[in-house]
Amino acid sequence: MVKESSKTKQSKSAASSKKRRKVVAIDVFKAWCKGCGICVAFCPQEVLAQDEQGQAYPKKLEACIACMQCELRCPDFAITILTEERLNPAAGGVSHG
Amino acid sequence: MPEYTRLIYNYLRHDKKFPHVWCPGCGNGILLGSLIRAIHQTGLTKDEIVLVSGIGCCGRLPVYVDFNTLHTTHGRALTFATGIKLANPSLKVITIMGDGDSMAIGGNHFIHAARRNIDVTAIILNNSIYGMTGGQYSPTTPYGMRASTAVYNSIEQAFQISELAVTAGASFVGRQTVYNARLLDGLIEKAILKKGFSVVEVVTHCHTQYGRQNKMGSAVDMLKWQRDNAVPVEKAAKMSPEALEGKIITGILVDKELPVYEEEYNKVRAKAKGLS
Numbered sequence: 001m002v003k004e005s006s007k008t009k010q011s012k013s014a015a016s017s018k019k020r021r022k023v024v025a026i027d028v029f030k031a032w033c034k035g036c037g038i039c040v041a042f043c044p045q046e047v048l049a050q051d052e053q054g055q056a057y058p059k060k061l062e063a064c065i066a067c068m069q070c071e072l073r074c075p076d077f078a079i080t081i082l083t084e085e086r087l088n089p090a091a092g093g094v095s096h097g
Numbered sequence: 098m099p100e101y102t103r104l105i106y107n108y109l110r111h112d113k114k115f116p117h118v119w120c121p122g123c124g125n126g127i128l129l130g131s132l133i134r135a136i137h138q139t140g141l142t143k144d145e146i147v148l149v150s151g152i153g154c155c156g157r158l159p160v161y162v163d164f165n166t167l168h169t170t171h172g173r174a175l176t177f178a179t180g181i182k183l184a185n186p187s188l189k190v191i192t193i194m195g196d197g198d199s200m201a202i203g204g205n206h207f208i209h210a211a212r213r214n215i216d217v218t219a220i221i222l223n224n225s226i227y228g229m230t231g232g233q234y235s236p237t238t239p240y241g242m243r244a245s246t247a248v249y250n251s252i253e254q255a256f257q258i259s260e261l262a263v264t265a266g267a268s269f270v271g272r273q274t275v276y277n278a279r280l281l282d283g284l285i286e287k288a289i290l291k292k293g294f295s296v297v298e299v300v301t302h303c304h305t306q307y308g309r310q311n312k313m314g315s316a317v318d319m320l321k322w323q324r325d326n327a328v329p330v331e332k333a334a335k336m337s338p339e340a341l342e343g344k345i346i347t348g349i350l351v352d353k354e355l356p357v358y359e360e361e362y363n364k365v366r367a368k369a370k371g372l373s
Contacts, residue, residue, distance in 0.1 A: 032115055036122030041317040071101035072278045073320075075126025076116045077109075080102045 021066040022084040026058040032078040039070035039079055101134065108133045108143070110163050118157050122316025124275040124301030125155050128222060131278050132191075133162065135285035147188050149178045151203065153195035154229045154303075155222045172203025175210045178217045186216070186359045189289060196223045200236040200256050211265035214294045215358040220285065221258055221296065224303040232306030239343075243310045258298045263351045268293030270351040274300040276323040277347065284349070293357050300327075300345050 026047070035054025044067060049059040056079060058064070070079050109115070119125045136146060148159035152171040159166035165188070169177045174192040182190045199207045199221045210217065226244055227233040234244035236256045243250055259272045269291040273281040281299065288295035302308060302319035313319055323345065330348035333341055 034116060034121035036316050038122055038317055038320065042320070068101055072130070073127055073276075074102070074130070075119065075121075075123055077102050077105045077126070077130060078116070 023061065023064040023066050023081055024084055024087055025082045026061060026064065027080040027082055028056050028058075029078040029080075030055055032076045034076055034078075036075065038073050038075065042069055042073060044069065101130065104137060105130055105133050108137070108162050108164075110161060113161055115161075117161055119154060120305045120316075122304060123154070124224065124299070124303075124316075125158060125222065127275040127278055128155075128220070128281070128299050128301065129158055129161065131275070131281045132158075132193075132220070132285055134282045135289060136164075138282065138286045139289050141189055141289075145187070145189050147178075147181055147190045148193060149174045149181070149190065150193040151195070151198040152229075153198050153227070154224075155193050155195050156198070158193050172198050172201070172206065174198065175203060175206040175217065175219065179210065179213075179215055182215055182217055183359060183362070189218070190216075191218045191220060191289065194219065194221050195228075196221065196225065196237040196256075196258065197227045197235040200258060200261075204236070208261070208265040211262050211267040211294050211296070213358050214266065214268055214355050216292055216294070218285075218288045218291075218295045218297070219262075220288075220299060222299050222301050223258055224301045224307060225255070226303050226307040226310075228303040228306045232303075232310055238307075242307075244307070245310065259296065259346075259350050262296040262298075266294075266355070267296045267351065268353050268355045269295035269349070270298075271296070271349045272298040272300065272345070273347050274323040274327050274345060275302070276320045277327065280347070287349070287352075291352070293355055300347075 033055045037050055039056050040048045040050055045063040045065055047058055047060050047064045048056045051057050066081050066083050071081060143164050146164040148164050149167045149169060150156045150159045151169055151174040156168055159168060167177055174194050178190045178192045223237050225237050227235050232245040234247045234251050238244055238251045239255045241250045259270050262270045269288055271284045273284045285297055288297045304316045304319050308314060308319050326344050327347045328344045330346050330350060333346045
């Protein structure tokens with residue numbers, strides 16, 4: 001991948017539910033985020049918020065249920081939900097080049 | 098586990114300037130993501146896909162993706178696509194057009210491509226206005242709405258793209274909003290796999306021009322408007338015409354089998370050579 005990522009990594013999710021996918025971090029690629037607010041408006045758990053420049057950041061990371069609605073609708077492909085299984089392919093996730 | 102953003106990165110041309118040229122919150126970006134996911138689902142390789150676009154905001158779309166791409170003249174995306182398909186029928190040809198591109202400047206090409214039933218997928222972004230050139234009214238601007246060349250209101254009736262495609266004889270016609278991005282993925286996938294002329298009308302928003310002039314708010318407000326006004330075709334069949342006023346009927350409107358142009362053409366060639 002050519003682009004470099006500015007991770008807004010936060011402390012590990014405190015989500016306790018077993019069924020829930022564990023979200024480790026929400027990566028907002030700041031260089032591509034135009035601050036349209038679509039991800040913030042359509043997040044069912046109100047995880048995301050906009051900073052003073054309008055760009056998205058995870059405000060309540062622990063509430064994220066990894067529904068991927070933000071990834072699905074981001075017009076600029078700037079947001080990635082990083083779950084444990086994605087980061088750790090051995091645990092059944094998919095590896096990324 | 099669905100892969101969206103990481104999957105899309107595999108299909109982008111990273112030597113192009115990103116973030117893309119469209120306004121913040123533009124539906125074109127959502128459609129681009131949807132199109133990439135749909136193509137990925139079909140299992141076709143990058144080399145098998147040809148993306149053809151005309152002029153307009155969405156004309157910029159093929160530039161960003163790593164398929165065989167062609168950025169053509171205004172309204173002529175379907176004519177170039179016809180040529181490509183007949184020259185090499187093994188390619189999957191997809192055209193990306195706007196409402197002005199397909200309905201006004203390329204209106205005749207559109208209806209005749211549908212009538213001919215050539216195996217091309219036409220994706221039409223309907224934002225009800227000419228966004229790139231300054232917000233002039235287009236053939237799909239609804240009656241009574243404002244545009245920069247209709248400062249009081251539009252006095253013309255709008256084209257219904259999908260209904261027009263059905264009447265013109267396309268073998269697959271579907272309509273979906275960019276708000277329902279996941280449903281849009283499935284619809285585009287079906288359209289690509291369909292043999293024959295397939296039309297996907299993508300109802301999108303232009304908050305910069307159409308939204309601002311008609312006081313419809315931001316991109317988020319316009320997406321909410323899509324969410325609140327989209328009616329699935331199955332539900333719409335049970336509703337009265339009055340209740341459907343101003344609603345967006347989504348889903349597959351037509352899916353039928355018709356003789357495909359290239360196959361018929363090959364039969365004629367064989368006959369002319371005395372082979373059959």
